[in-house]
Amino acid sequence: METKRTVFPNKVLPYLFVAPQLIITLVFFIWPATQAVKSSFERADPFGFSTQFVGLTHYIRLFQDPLYLNSIGRTVMFAIAVTAISMGLALLFAAAVSRLIRSSQFYTTLLVWPYAVAPVVAGILWWFLFNSSTGILAYMLRYFGVIWNANLNGTHAMILIIAAAAWKQISYNFLFFLAGMQSVPHSLTEAAAIDGAGPFKRFWTIVFPLLSPTTFFLFIININYVMFDTFGIIAATTNGGPNQATNILVYKVYSDGFIGLNIGSSSAQSVVLMLFVIALTFIQFRYVERRVNY
Amino acid sequence: MxxxxxxxxxxxxxxxxxxxxxxxxxxxxxxxxxxxxxxxxxxxxxxxxxxxxxxxxxxxxxxxxxxxxxxxxxxxxxxxxxxxxxxxxxxxxxxxxxxxxxxxxxxxxxxxxxxxxxxxxxxxxxxxxxxxxxxxxxxxxxxxxxxxxxxxxxxxxxxxxxxxxxxxxxxxxxxxxxxxxxxxxxxxxxxxxxxxxxxxxxxxxxxxxxxxxxxxxxxxxxxxxxxSLFVAAFMGSPGMNLVDIERLRGLVADLPASIPSGTGTIGIRPEDIALDEPATPHFTISATLEAVELVGSESLIYANAQGLSEDVVLRSQGIHRGNPGDPLTLHIRHEVLHSFLRETGRKAAA
The missing domain is CATH 3.40.50.300 (P-loop containing nucleotide triphosphate hydrolases)
Structure with missing residues (x-):
C-alpha cells in the first residue's frame, strides 16, 4: 500500500508537530525506565544520598528469594485463572448475544458497562460483596458452611481478586469476541447446519476456529492486563495479603520499593516485568498475523 | 433422491x-x-x-x-x-x-x-x-x-x-x-x-x-x-416489445381480426419482426432507425415508429449496416402476436 507523503516547506515545523508526543514519551516512559534499569544495578542508602554499583546482585538475590518465587507462582495462578474465566465467560456471553436478533444492542450495552469502572472501584465493589461481616456473598456462603474471610484466608483473598479482575475484563473480551463472531459469514454456519452440524458442533468446528486470531490477541492482552492493570484492585482490597497470598509481581514492585524502600530490588523486579512485556509484545507482533487460520 | x-x-x-x-x-x-x-x-x-x-x-x-x-x-x-x-x-x-x-x-x-x-x-x-x-x-x-x-x-x-x-x-x-x-x-x-x-x-x-x-x-x-406481461418482458434478452393496442391501431389500419377483445397490450418478440417482406399474412409499420447494436452473429436494431411511446427492438441475423434516421419498414406476421388483457396483464384467450 502506498502511503501518502506530505512534504513540509518548513524544515522545523514537522519536528514541532511531533514534539509533544516525543516529550511525553521521553519524560514519562523512557526516562523512568532507564532510571529503573540504572537503579536495579545499584544499592542506595536509606536516605537516598549515595548509591553504590552492585552489578547483578539484586537479580541474583531476587531469584533466590522464596518470597519472590512465591510471588511468581501466585502471579501465574492469578493470570491463568483471570484469563480463563474472563475469556471463557466473555465467549459464552458473546455466543449468546450473537444469537439474539432484537435485544442484542441492549445486552451489549449492559455487558460493556463494567469496562468503564476503574480497577480500584471494581476491587472495592467486590471487597464489599465479599466482606466477612457485611458482604452479601460472604453472608450467603455461610449457608453452604463456608466461613468466608478474605482477611485471614489466603485462598479466599485470591478468589476475591480473581473475581474482581475477571469481572472487569469480561466486557473488553466480550466486545472483541462479539465483533469477531459477527465477522464470520452467516452462510458458513448455514452451510454447516445443512452439513449436519448442530449448534454446538457449528460453534466449535466453524466459528471458534475462525475466531482464533481474536482469541490469540485477547489472550496476550489479558495476560498483560493481569500482570499490570490489576494493581489497583489489589491496592484497594488485599494489599498483597494475607501472608503474601495475593502479592503478585506488580504489587510486589510497589510494596518492596515504596513501602519497604528497597529501591534496588524493586527496580530489578520492574525490569524483569518490563522484559516480560517486551517478550509478550514481540510474540504478539510476530505470531498474531501468522496464527490467522485462513 | x-x-x-x-x-x-x-x-x-x-x-x-x-x-x-x-x-x-x-x-x-x-x-x-x-x-x-x-x-x-x-x-x-x-x-x-x-x-x-x-x-x-x-x-x-x-x-x-x-x-x-x-x-x-x-x-x-x-x-x-x-x-x-x-x-x-x-x-x-x-x-x-x-x-x-x-x-x-x-x-x-x-x-x-x-x-x-x-x-x-x-x-x-x-x-x-x-x-x-x-x-x-x-x-x-x-x-x-x-x-x-x-x-x-x-x-x-x-x-x-x-x-x-x-x-x-x-x-x-x-x-x-x-x-x-x-x-x-x-x-x-x-x-x-x-x-x-x-x-x-x-x-x-x-x-x-x-x-x-x-x-x-x-x-x-x-x-x-x-x-403474462411480466413473463413476456422478463424472459428473453432483449425482452418482448410491448405495445399499447390503441397506439398500434392508430399506426396500423389492417390489424388482424383475431386479436381477442379486452386486449390492452400486444407483445412481439424482437426476432419476430422482419425487415424483408414475408409470404404469410402480415402487417407493416413504418419507422426510422434509432441505433444498431452489432453483437457479431446478429444485430439488434432499435427503431422508432411515430406514435409509439417506446422504441421497437428487432433482431436481425448477420450484420445490419444502417445509420440513424434511415427509414425502415417493419413486417410483422399475424401469428407472432401475443395479446395481453388490459385488466389483468394475463394472456388473452384466443
Missing part, C-alpha cells in the same frame, strides 16, 4: 411484510427446476425455506413423503450451494468435502471413497490439500459443488451459484452443472436472476415476481407462450 412438494407456502416477516404469497409447486424426482425472477421476488427465500434456513409461516413443504416444516436443515437431507460458496476457510478442500459426512458418522473408508469420487468427477483432485483461499473462483465453485455431491443428498439446492464468476466461466460451469445433474439424476432446485441460465438449465422453469409464481413450464414453452 426425492420429489419436493410445496403446498400453499407462505412467508411473512414480522407479521406484516409478506415475501411469499401462498405458493404451490411440485418438483418431480430427478427434475431440474429453476426459479427465476428479479431481485426481491422471493425466489431465494423460497429456496431457503426448502433448505430449512427460513421458517415457513404457513403451508407445507414435503421432501419425498416427509413434511419437513419442523425439521432442522440437517434432518432434511439436502445439500446447498451458496452464492459466495460458503467454503470453510480454515479447512482444506478435503476437510470441506468430508465435513458433512463426518457429522453424519459415515465410516472412514466410505468417506475417503466418496471424497475421491467427487474430486474425480469435478476434477479437483490436485487441490484436495489446499485451503479455499489458494483456489481460483472457478475451483472454489467446484469445491462447493463437490461438498454437495459427496453427501448424496435427496436434493441439491443452488442459490445463484454462478453469479460470482466471470461470463466465460459461468457459461462453462452452466454446462457442467447440467451434465452433472443429468448424470447423478438428483432432484435440483436452482435460483437465478439470469434468464439465460434459467432457459438453458431448467427441465421446468418457474418464473416468480413479487412473491407469486407468474408461470410454470418448460423453458421453450414459457418463451414461446408467456402467460
Amino acid at each position: 426425492a420429489s419436493i412438494t410445496l403446498t400453499s407456502v407462505k412467508k411473512t416477516y414480522h407479521g406484516n411484510v409478506t415475501a411469499i404469497h401462498g405458493l404451490d409447486l411440485s418438483i418431480e424426482d430427478g427434475e431440474f427446476v429453476v426459479l427465476v425472477g428479479p431481485s426481491g421476488c422471493g425466489k431465494s427465500t423460497l429456496l431457503r425455506m426448502i433448505a430449512g434456513l427460513e421458517t415457513i409461516t404457513t403451508g407445507e413443504v414435503r421432501i419425498g413423503n416427509t413434511v419437513v416444516n419442523r425439521l432442522e436443515p440437517a434432518e432434511r437431507d439436502i445439500a446447498m450451494v451458496f452464492q459466495n460458496y460458503a467454503l470453510y476457510p480454515h479447512m482444506s478442500v478435503r476437510g470441506n468435502l468430508e465435513y458433512g459426512l463426518k457429522n453424519r458418522g459415515t465410516p472412514r473408508p466410505e468417506i475417503d471413497r466418496r471424497v475421491l469420487e467427487a474430486a474425480r468427477i469435478l476434477e479437483i483432485e490436485p487441490f484436495l490439500d489446499r485451503k479455499p483461499r489458494q483456489l481460483s473462483g472457478g475451483q472454489r465453485q467446484r469445491v462447493a459443488m463437490g461438498r454437495a455431491i459427496v453427501r448424496q443428498p435427496k436434493a441439491f439446492l443452488f442459490d445463484e451459484p454462478l453469479s460470482n464468476l466471470d461470463a466465460k466461466l459461468r457459461g462453462q460451469m452452466r454446462v457442467e452443472i447440467r451434465r452433472l445433474q443429468r448424470t447423478l439424476g438428483t432432484t435440483s432446485v436452482y435460483v437465478t436472476h439470469d434468464q439465460l441460465e434459467a432457459m438453458t438449465l431448467a427441465d421446468k422453469l418457474v418464473v416468480m415476481n413479487a412473491g407469486v409464481i407468474e408461470q410454470i413450464g418448460r423453458p421453450l414453452d414459457i418463451y414461446a407462450d408467456p402467460q
Whole structure:
C-alpha cells in the first residue's frame, strides 16, 4: 500500500508537530525506565544520598528469594485463572448475544458497562460483596458452611481478586469476541447446519476456529492486563495479603520499593516485568498475523 | 433422491411484510427446476425455506413423503450451494468435502471413497490439500459443488451459484452443472436472476415476481407462450416489445381480426419482426432507425415508429449496416402476436 507523503516547506515545523508526543514519551516512559534499569544495578542508602554499583546482585538475590518465587507462582495462578474465566465467560456471553436478533444492542450495552469502572472501584465493589461481616456473598456462603474471610484466608483473598479482575475484563473480551463472531459469514454456519452440524458442533468446528486470531490477541492482552492493570484492585482490597497470598509481581514492585524502600530490588523486579512485556509484545507482533487460520 | 412438494407456502416477516404469497409447486424426482425472477421476488427465500434456513409461516413443504416444516436443515437431507460458496476457510478442500459426512458418522473408508469420487468427477483432485483461499473462483465453485455431491443428498439446492464468476466461466460451469445433474439424476432446485441460465438449465422453469409464481413450464414453452406481461418482458434478452393496442391501431389500419377483445397490450418478440417482406399474412409499420447494436452473429436494431411511446427492438441475423434516421419498414406476421388483457396483464384467450 502506498502511503501518502506530505512534504513540509518548513524544515522545523514537522519536528514541532511531533514534539509533544516525543516529550511525553521521553519524560514519562523512557526516562523512568532507564532510571529503573540504572537503579536495579545499584544499592542506595536509606536516605537516598549515595548509591553504590552492585552489578547483578539484586537479580541474583531476587531469584533466590522464596518470597519472590512465591510471588511468581501466585502471579501465574492469578493470570491463568483471570484469563480463563474472563475469556471463557466473555465467549459464552458473546455466543449468546450473537444469537439474539432484537435485544442484542441492549445486552451489549449492559455487558460493556463494567469496562468503564476503574480497577480500584471494581476491587472495592467486590471487597464489599465479599466482606466477612457485611458482604452479601460472604453472608450467603455461610449457608453452604463456608466461613468466608478474605482477611485471614489466603485462598479466599485470591478468589476475591480473581473475581474482581475477571469481572472487569469480561466486557473488553466480550466486545472483541462479539465483533469477531459477527465477522464470520452467516452462510458458513448455514452451510454447516445443512452439513449436519448442530449448534454446538457449528460453534466449535466453524466459528471458534475462525475466531482464533481474536482469541490469540485477547489472550496476550489479558495476560498483560493481569500482570499490570490489576494493581489497583489489589491496592484497594488485599494489599498483597494475607501472608503474601495475593502479592503478585506488580504489587510486589510497589510494596518492596515504596513501602519497604528497597529501591534496588524493586527496580530489578520492574525490569524483569518490563522484559516480560517486551517478550509478550514481540510474540504478539510476530505470531498474531501468522496464527490467522485462513 | 426425492420429489419436493410445496403446498400453499407462505412467508411473512414480522407479521406484516409478506415475501411469499401462498405458493404451490411440485418438483418431480430427478427434475431440474429453476426459479427465476428479479431481485426481491422471493425466489431465494423460497429456496431457503426448502433448505430449512427460513421458517415457513404457513403451508407445507414435503421432501419425498416427509413434511419437513419442523425439521432442522440437517434432518432434511439436502445439500446447498451458496452464492459466495460458503467454503470453510480454515479447512482444506478435503476437510470441506468430508465435513458433512463426518457429522453424519459415515465410516472412514466410505468417506475417503466418496471424497475421491467427487474430486474425480469435478476434477479437483490436485487441490484436495489446499485451503479455499489458494483456489481460483472457478475451483472454489467446484469445491462447493463437490461438498454437495459427496453427501448424496435427496436434493441439491443452488442459490445463484454462478453469479460470482466471470461470463466465460459461468457459461462453462452452466454446462457442467447440467451434465452433472443429468448424470447423478438428483432432484435440483436452482435460483437465478439470469434468464439465460434459467432457459438453458431448467427441465421446468418457474418464473416468480413479487412473491407469486407468474408461470410454470418448460423453458421453450414459457418463451414461446408467456402467460403474462411480466413473463413476456422478463424472459428473453432483449425482452418482448410491448405495445399499447390503441397506439398500434392508430399506426396500423389492417390489424388482424383475431386479436381477442379486452386486449390492452400486444407483445412481439424482437426476432419476430422482419425487415424483408414475408409470404404469410402480415402487417407493416413504418419507422426510422434509432441505433444498431452489432453483437457479431446478429444485430439488434432499435427503431422508432411515430406514435409509439417506446422504441421497437428487432433482431436481425448477420450484420445490419444502417445509420440513424434511415427509414425502415417493419413486417410483422399475424401469428407472432401475443395479446395481453388490459385488466389483468394475463394472456388473452384466443
